[in-house]
Amino acid sequence: MRIAVVPDFEGGGRLQEISSDGGSVGPVREVADLVGTVADYERASGPAPRWVWAATDEVYPPLVERASRVGRCHDIGLVETLLLGYHGRFGEARSLGAAWARLRGLEVPPDPPTRSGTGAEPPLALFSVDRSTLPSGTDQLDALVQVHADQQRRIGRLPEPEKFALLAAVESAGALAAVEMAHDGVPWRAxxxxxxxxxxxxxxxxxxxxxxxxxxxxxxxxxxxxxxxxxxxxxxxxxxxxxxxxxxxxxxxxxxxxxxxxxxxxxxxxxxxxxxxxxxxxxxxDAWVRQGRFRPDYVAGGVVSGRWATRGGGALQIPKIVRRAVCADPGWTLVTADAGQLEPRILAAVSGDRALAAAAGSEDLYARLGAVFGARTVGDEAGRQRAKIGMLSAMYGQTGGDAAPLLRTMRQAFPRALDYVDAAARQGEQGRLVRSWLGRTCPPPSPAWRRAVAGDGGEDDAATRRSVRDRGRFTRNFVVQATAAEWALVFLAGVRRRLAAAARNDGEAQLVFFQHDELVLHAPVSMAGECVELLKEAEAETRSLLFGKTEVRFPLDIAVVECYADA
DNA sequence: TCATTAAGCCAC
DNA sequence: AAACGTGGCTTAATGA
Structure with a gap:
């Protein structure tokens, strides 16, 4: 069951049950206590609802603030971004109002400016202001229901609707987790x-x-x-x-x-x-830590590849030395999980390269590759290093330095994997789009790029060749990085769901940090073992959801520590 | 004086 | 070893 919801920004809102294709709709309910109503639905027996709303970062924070968390949602803005991107329309307005205008053939309003971060200061108002871009007088709930139905139709028409639906689901789940993590914060000892x-x-x-x-x-x-x-x-x-x-x-x-x-x-x-x-x-x-917590302002889907960004605070660049300050509360512990060597493993899985997949079946992929690069023994560190540089060169498009001979070795040993990234690079150089495994799509080249490449002769040849190669490196890396990002999102969503199920009462075992391929949980010491198990289960689920039966493994480096620096 | 750009380094 | 992808963030320098 799905429930479309529009808050009135005074504590209440309007709701409507809808079917998952958006086709059939129930009666409109008007409630004065949205938090209570949401909680009632979440507690009810039977399948949990998927909340359909315009923008998680607008609607969800007031709910979380009042301890009302939800399991699943469909974020109209994020899904609109993914759908627009799929069709090469990256950057067009994505708000509910914009999507509705496109649906009705009206003039499309620009997205409202993004709010700036508040640092450690708590938000002023419990219920944020209405930032809707719908024309005044429009029935917001009706517009929401119509746009949702349209998005579901558009997903259904894609070549691989199931994959894209999974992408939409985990993108939305990520947005929920981002709000929750901003609320809970990373335990930080000033x-x-x-x-x-x-x-x-x-x-x-x-x-x-x-x-x-x-x-x-x-x-x-x-x-x-x-x-x-x-x-x-x-x-x-x-x-x-x-x-x-x-x-x-x-x-x-x-x-x-x-x-x-x-x-x-x-x-x-x-x-x-x-x-x-x-x-x-x-x-x-002073700016970012308050009452023992660092609260990053995550921007789910803020990076073209699907990685998250942050607004202020630099949560994704916390230097190693400062991680000493990330300490569990007394009686609590940190459980960290890092997906080691994620990107080469992703390449093995998406390319179907048998030899690389076999190597990716082991704990240390680079060590296994070492033999290909002339390592005589398993522990030969120099051979392992050459393998690592060769692999990274293939994924990043490096050509200088020592890369060239290593790349030749890679191409010989792992032809299908190299074909995969080479093909992506070629697409990019031709100005075409490439996609992740689930269908996240890279932005098209800029008009200036197209003009330069179309070349009427007068352009600077060297500069043009360089921008063509730059684009090739971008798309080469995109197919891997974007798929790695969605692996991480599926994993994150799985962990989040399991944590909610494991909670014995509100506030136990929280997700507190997410950094590209790494998760940190803050849990009561008594739950550490449970958390480790749940992380492993989520990894197995992620692997099979994305790639079905595959030889490739995604080993998690899990640590139970008091301090993040010891992970 | 304030806004923007370039250089540099941190993370993955 | 050092021109290799995605970003955020800070300072100095530049420009209106």
């Missing part, structure tokens, strides 16, 4: 974070002053150069290096690291610490 910072940088300075260690390093860098230099200024560094007889093309760490001069270690250390200070220092701590 005092541990402060200890890490103090150990690295010296005590917290007053506003506007460099921490002691950074100030000392900056002074030492200046002395080594024989002139005053702001180490934060690439332009000044370039001049300073030229002045000491070591001209460099850039001030990137790896390039500077090759220079033999006493300033180099000082500068590299400065860069490392300056990064920590500015990106995840005390300012970040």
């Amino acid at each position: 005092e541990v974070h402060d200890e890490v910072l103090t150990a690295q940088l010296g005590p917290r300075p007053v506003r506007g002053v460099r921490p002691r260690v950074l100030a000392e390093l900056a002074r030492a860098v200046g002395e080594a150069f024989g002139r005053e230099v702001n180490p934060d200024s690439p332009a000044q560094l370039l001049k300073a290096f030229a002045a000491i007889g070591h001209p460099v093309a850039s001030t990137r760490s790896w390039e500077i690291g090759r220079i033999d001069h006493p300033v180099v270690p000082l500068l590299l250390r400065y860069k490392e610490l300056a990064r920590l200070y500015s990106a995840n220092g005390w300012t970040w701590l």
Whole structure:
């Protein structure tokens, strides 16, 4: 059963039961207490409803705020984005109002501007404002029901409707999880974070002053150069290096690291610490951690490949050293699950390459590949490294450095896998679209790209060739990265469903962090074993839902730890 | 003065 | 070893 719901933003709303194809509809219900009504439906026996609403990030937060969680939903905006993308219409407006306008042949309203993040500040109003793009006077519930029915029809007409329906379901489930994780937050010990910072940088300075260690390093860098230099200024560094007889093309760490001069270690250390200070220092701590929780503002489906993005807080780039501050509450534990070597395993599964699939049946795929790259023994680390670079080159389109001979070896040993990514690259270079396993579609090239490639001769040939190759690398990587992202979404949805079933009462065993191919659960110590089992079950389910019977394995690196840094 | 761009580095 | 995909975020530099 599906239930379309439109909140009135005063605590109530209107609902209507609909069939899954959207065809038959029940009577409209008007309720004053939406939270209670949703909870009643979720508690009722029988199959759980799938809530159909315009946008999860608008409708769901007030429910979660009042401890009313749902199992499943259909997010009209996210599904519209996927459907538009499938037909090469990436970037067109995706709101309910836009979809309704297209359905009715009316002028399509632009999407409302995205709200900005609030940092650690809690949202002001319990019920957010109505950001509907429907023309005033339109029956919002009626529009919702019609657009939903239309989306289901459009999915049904696709070549592989079941796959796309799965994609729509997990994209929506991800949106639910994103709201819940933003609410629950990552357990974060500010005092541990402060200890890490103090150990690295010296005590917290007053506003506007460099921490002691950074100030000392900056002074030492200046002395080594024989002139005053702001180490934060690439332009000044370039001049300073030229002045000491070591001209460099850039001030990137790896390039500077090759220079033999006493300033180099000082500068590299400065860069490392300056990064920590500015990106995840005390300012970040003040802005993003409150009452022992870091609450990232996730943007489900925010990346073209289907990965998530974040708005402020940089939750997807938390440096390793800072993870020391992520600690379970007393009596609780963290259960982390990392899908190791996910992308090459995905390539093995989607390409159907027998040899690669066989290697992907083992725990360490790269080690198994080592033999192909001249490793004499199983533990030959150099052979394993060559295998890894060869594999990554195939998936990322690297051609420089040592990649070329390794790629030739890859092509010989794993022809079908290489054909798969090569074909995607060719499609891209021809300006065509490529899709993930479930049907997420890459954006088309820009009009400027098409003009340049169509080429009336006057264009810069080298630049055009480069943008063609860039596009090829993008589509080459897209087919793998986007499928890996949907593996992660299916997994996430499975874990989330199992956690809800395992909950003994509200608030137990939460999903608190999701980072591309890695999940972190925060659970009472007594539930750790249960969580480990549930993660393994979800992996098995994910594998079979996506790829049916396959030799490929997706081994999870699971750790039960007090601190994330120990995972 | 404020908005935008470039460079650089963090994560996967 | 160092021109290889997706991003976010910060500072310096540039421009209106």
